[in-house]
Amino acid sequence: MCLLGYDLGSEDTTPEQWYKGVIISLFYGLNLVEKVKFKQWWEMQAGLSSVQKLYQFVEEVLLPNVQSESLPDVKAERIFIFIDEIDSLLSLNFPVSDFFAWIRHCYNQQAHDPNFRRLGFTLFGVASPSDLISDKRRTPFNIGTAIDLHGFQLHEATPLLKGLEEVITQPEAVLEEIIYWTGGQPFLTQKLCHLIVHIALKTSNRKIDLPPETEASWIEQFVRSSLAVWG
DSSP states (O other), rough: OOOHHHHHOOOTHHHHHHHHHHHHHHHHHHTOOTTTTTTHHHHHTSOOOOHHHHHHHIIIIIIIHBBBBSSEEEEESSSEEEEOOOHHHTTTTOOOHHHHHHHHHHHGGGGGGGGGGEEEEEEEEEOOHHHHHHOSOOOOOSSOOOOOOOOOOGGGGGHHHHHHHBBEEEEEEEEHHHHHHHHTTTTHHHHHHHHHHHHHHTSSTTHHHHEEEEHHHHHHHHHHHHHHHHH
């Protein structure tokens, strides 16, 4: 598994620099240092376009050499490449349609090359598949499955009650108010729960005692003071 993030480049990155950054991230992220001399391989790709170099790297270096973590000298059965913040890629100062077309090409190769059946991609970000290949003359990014992520509903956040029950009274009402303020956003919801636990453990009896019907006002004050600290 290898995670690629938007820190690979910025808005003034050239296509050559960006694609080389992707390849180097895969090279080190998948532990290929002892398998291939990267500088020598890179020099041999002179004359190819940036996206062609990426395809050559996957076909010639990545697929033949990525090994199983548990079985030495055995090829990995599956290789997953996670690409984060894909919506940020769309703000680069050069078209990234070629990159997503390359992913689609890798997928299409599965019909002809069993090696490519070992390769999978997961894309994270605020974008729909139709956003990824903007060139209307090309086939749209019509592979894979789009998964819409939504905030926690109260019943989905109930596992968090286990931690709250030990540190605050009226935990169900408290959790409901937390979700009201966070909109169910997973990170913020868990962050507020963690902060409540942290504060409670500093009290003398290691628990916050809230009178009934005061949960909403207490959480509002807590959230506003916490936002001031974060800001």
